Structure formats: structure tokens, C-alpha cells
Amino acid sequence: MTPKTIAPGGTLGIVGGGQLGRMIALAAANMGLKAHIYCPDADSPAFDVAAKTTCAAYDDAEALTRFAQSVDVVTYEFENIPRETADLLAAHAALHPSASALATTQDRLSEKDFINRLGIPTAPFRAVDTPDDFARALDAIGRPAVLKTRRFGYDGKGQRIIRTEAESDRNAIFAEFGGAALILEGFVAFEREVSVVAARAADGSFAAFDLCENEHRDHILAVTRVPAPGIAPETAQAALGIARTIADALDYVGVLAVEMFLVREADGAERLVVNEIAPRVHNSGHWTIEGATTSQFAQHVRAVCGWPLGDPSRPGGLKAEMRNLIGDEVEGWRSVLAEPGAHLHLYGKGEARPGRKMGHVTRLKP
């Protein structure tokens, strides 16, 4: 499908009002578009930079319809949008990425099935719908393993690690999840976590940013380094190829991120295992604002508006390091401002609660 081209002056509808929606809106404004943000939270950071805002629930069919009808194209900043919401939006406006790409990637089970069918490895996994399923899955996969909700998890929420036999009281653990659909995933003994942030346009053109290495703390991204150090060029190339295979198979339009594990074999060989797909701009792509010719946010806007993709290369070949400012780390903003060459980004959020992403800092180096 070739989407209609949105002309400058048009309006981009963005579902979700967090920092990702905010940064998409800022990129859209740079290119002469208006942003209309839809979010249930009255103090959404993205509201502060939008030409129009709708504050309503994700199941408010009337508000969703009005929103979709008032914009030229709809996109979203997060994958935890109910399927019904996506379908309703798509009935009234062009929706990119599509409702089907969203459905495939927002459920860990369908996502891993989809990836494996493309011949791309993931961690071993089993669906867990009952306590008996849980027991069988543990037998098949072994320990340690991670029991996760299939949907609506982020930053380690909705997960529980099962390390020992003692932690395997299947009824009690199963009950903790309150009946949500679950998946048990095996552990991957990885050396590094990497990600590919890339864009695909409706005409099939594809542009990937350089491979990122990601360091997590307490399940939250802490640092991204680009290009990912200590990895063979062929492996980095293979990672970009995996992202393209996935994007093509989803007939994807927009920016997506593919998180992968780099496994080092005993003989030193490098192997990639896909962890998950984020059908949206991604925290590991924030470095592109200063570190790439086209930022991931501008790239996403280009793709969803039917515009040509931009150049994803790093100008001057500079290396980038992005550090999140989480919780009270944001209190160091003044020393970041005083550091030559440090790029401070703050999201305009109120309270600096533990684990809350308040901003990030990007540093470029030769």
C-alpha cells in the first residue's frame, strides 16, 4: 500500500503523550507539521509542544473517532494500545505502523512465533495459560527462566525470574499474575545487549542507524553506545539484515527497534538472538538527535507521512553515548549543562519518581 503523502502544514496525530510522543511532535514541528496528541493523562509531557491535544481514555470511541478524523495520519509512541483502539483509528485515518504490525509485536507470544517463522532465533519459549502449562514449560525450558505477561510489559514490569526449584510453586506464582496470559522464556547467556533502530517506508525503502549497544540497570535502559563496540562488522551487518527482514515481513511503515542479544560462542564466534521488537521510536535511538544526520524522530515522521527516508549516517563519523537520567539523576542537570559538548534533554515531567525516565544526555566523541 502506498500511503498518501502528507504535505507540510498537515497534522500528525500521535497516540500517547510521553517523552516519545513529545520528541516525535518536536521533530514534526521542525518540518512544518502540526501535532495532535491523544493521551488520557492531563499532564502529558507531549501536550506542552502540541498544536492540538485530546485528553481522553483509550477506549473512548467517540473521542478516538473525532481525533482520527481531525488529522492527516495517525501514529503512536507505544505498543500497549488495545487492538480495538488501533482498529478504530485505522477505520478513520491512515495508521502507521499498521494495526496488524502492532498486533503481532505487542504480544510476546505472537511476536516470538513470528520471528521464528522468519528463521530468526529467539530465546526458547512456551505459552503459559494454566498452572499445568507453567509446570510443563519449566520442564521443557529449564531454569533460570522468566515468566512474563504476554502484553503490556515494559522496563521489567510484568516479569518474574524463576531461578530455583523452590521458586517453582506453580500455583502461587501463576496466581501472582492475576490471570493474565503468560509466556515462559528461557535465559540467554548473552555477552552484550544490542539493538537496531531502523525505518521502513511504504515503498519498501529501508534505512538503519548504526548498531547500538545497550546497558540496562534494574531492567531499565541506562546507556546506549554507538557504534556498538567490540563487535565484528559482519555481525553488525547481520543485525541490520535481521531488522530489515522483520520490517519487510510486517510490511512496516515507520521506525522500529529490534532488541537482540549478542552471544559469544566458546570458539569466539558471535551469534544474534532477537529479544523483542518495539513497533515505535525507541530509547536506544535517542542518540540520533545529535549523532545522526536524521534523528529517529524525524525519520519516523518522514516514513509515516509518505516522505523519502533521511540519511541515517553519523556526521563526521562521531561516536555517540546516550545516558538516561532516571529518577533523581535529573537533579544533576546543571552540571550536565556546564559540561562542554554534553547535550541535555529533559522531558518536562513533574515528579522525579524512582525508575521514571526524566531526560537523557548525549555525548559525541571522535
Place this chain on the structure above:
Amino acid sequence: MTPKTIAPGGTLGIVGGGQLGRMIALAAANMGLKAHIYCPDADSPAFDVAAKTTCAAYDDAEALTRFAQSVDVVTYEFENIPRETADLLAAHAALHPSASALATTQDRLSEKDFINRLGIPTAPFRAVDTPDDFARALDAIGRPAVLKTRRFGYDGKGQRIIRTEAESDRNAIFAEFGGAALILEGFVAFEREVSVVAARAADGSFAAFDLCENEHRDHILAVTRVPAPGIAPETAQAALGIARTIADALDYVGVLAVEMFLVREADGAERLVVNEIAPRVHNSGHWTIEGATTSQFAQHVRAVCGWPLGDPSRPGGLKAEMRNLIGDEVEGWRSVLAEPGAHLHLYGKGEARPGRKMGHVTRLKP
């Protein structure tokens, strides 16, 4: 005077809702500030990216007072603010640049007097308040010369060139200006037009971007090239020194631009003559968004918020070229988007009238 430091989460008041106010607001948002735009035009481009807006006249004392009281600091995007407006704002909020810096620079006569008193050359000039003044000024300065309104001119508006004796009917020409206070300026036989865009903080710290060469068409900036080519390094250094002398003498806080003529003497020596001071971010600084570590807009926000100035250097030593998209040139937006490495900026303005600045394109080259 040390201004109070504005913390992220605070609100920056911006008087004026055009593209400069819009780009200041976008830079402020990147650093976690809210923008409140004050502008009489309901369809101001800056309104689309602001957390708050006030649409009211520049002489609406009640609206100005409410605006100033609702923000943490006030700045402005253009120098044609009535003195009374600036004084009223300054009575209710920190105003940067100050009302006195604005008063000095918004009147061509006081501006040139001020510059000459610093020992910095300008074109020859005479105040013209009557037809007799005009005759005497023409005798003193010779032809060609330019008769200008002292205030409220921009992009060649409020100007008339006097080339020949036949054009010197002093009564008729004087009458054309409708009684506005005037200045007659001599022509400078310049080789190039250059500008320094620089920032000064309240503590006296100063950071200049590299010297820009500017090419005008029909009195409107068309192209800026950085670093200005074909100019001796000592001359470029001297230009930055002139900007600092001016900023210090104004006790300036914020970004300013100093436009200069480069005159080539018969023996090849280079001489600088100041044309005018813009007490604000400037079109010849737009290249800094991608071409400098800190953009002029981020730098202005830093200065007026009492934050440390950022690094003005060009990352990777890349050269920048900025071209304005004026009037229907904006219709070429799609081919700019398709050009690798071209950075398209559009201002979200409605109609592409002749002479209207609709956007710009920045290209970086090794």
C-alpha cells in the same frame, strides 16, 4: 546583575510568535522548559509548539502584565517592541535582553551613535528630522546614500536609496516616509557581508559562533556560509572581538547578531564596518541547529535562564550552508527531503507570500 536561575519545569515567556519565537520554544522544550508565547496574531507559527499562548496586542497593558506575572523570565524574538511594552514587561518579570539594550539597538540613530562611541566604525550617517536636515545630510554624505526609518524596519522595508541628483527632491521624498524619524546612511563599498552570532551571559561569559558570510537578495537574507570563506583568520577574530565589545557595553544577556561589511582596501587589507545589531537570535544563525554543538536557540535559552553557555564549536569541523526558503521556494520541500544530508526546516506558516520566510535548509560538508 545576576539573574535568578530558572529550573527545568519553569516557563519561558517569549514575545513574538514568528519562526524565531517558534525555534526558541522548540529549544526550550528540548531542555524541559515550557514556553508561553505572546503575540497579537492568532495564527502565529510559534503558538503550535507552545505550552501556553496569549493572543493580545503589544499595547494591552493588562494582558502584558498577566503574561509577565505567569512566567519565570521573558525574552523576545524581535527588536520592534515598543519601549513602553518592554518597560512594562520588565516591571513584572526578568526581561532578557534588557529594555535598555533593546532601546539602544532598535533605533538606527542611537545604535550607530553607541557603536561609534565604542570606537567601532559604521557607515557615515546623519539624523534626518526635517527636509532641511535631509538636504544637509545629502551634502555631507554624498550619493549614493540610503534614507531609512530609524525604527521598525526589517528586510529592506522602510528604506529608499538615493542614487542621483534627480532623486533628491527632498520635500517629496521626506513626505513619503509620513513623518517618521529618519536617518541618512552613506553607502559602504563592501566586498562581503558577514555576521557574528554570539551569546553573553549575565556573569559576563561570552561564546561566539564562527563568522558567517551572508548573501542577500532583494534585501532579504538568502544564503549563509560558515565559516565565512576567503577571510583572513585575524579578521574573523576581530569580528568576534567587535561583537564581544558591543555585548559587554550593552551588559547584554542572550544571543545577539552583529551584521558587518567586509571592505577590501586597495592594498588587499580587510576592514570591518558594523551595519547593525540585532538584539535577538538571527537568521544567519539558523545553521547552528545542526552545524554547531549548541544551537543559537538553545544558547539563547541558556543565557536568559541564567544557565552556563554551551559549546559553540562545529562538531567534526564540518562547514555549514543555510539557504532560506522564501515565498514559493518552499514548494521544493519534497526534493529537499529527498536530498541526502539536507536538513529541511519549515515554519508552519500558511500562505507562501512573496518575500515571506517559509523555512530554510541547512547542508553540512567536510
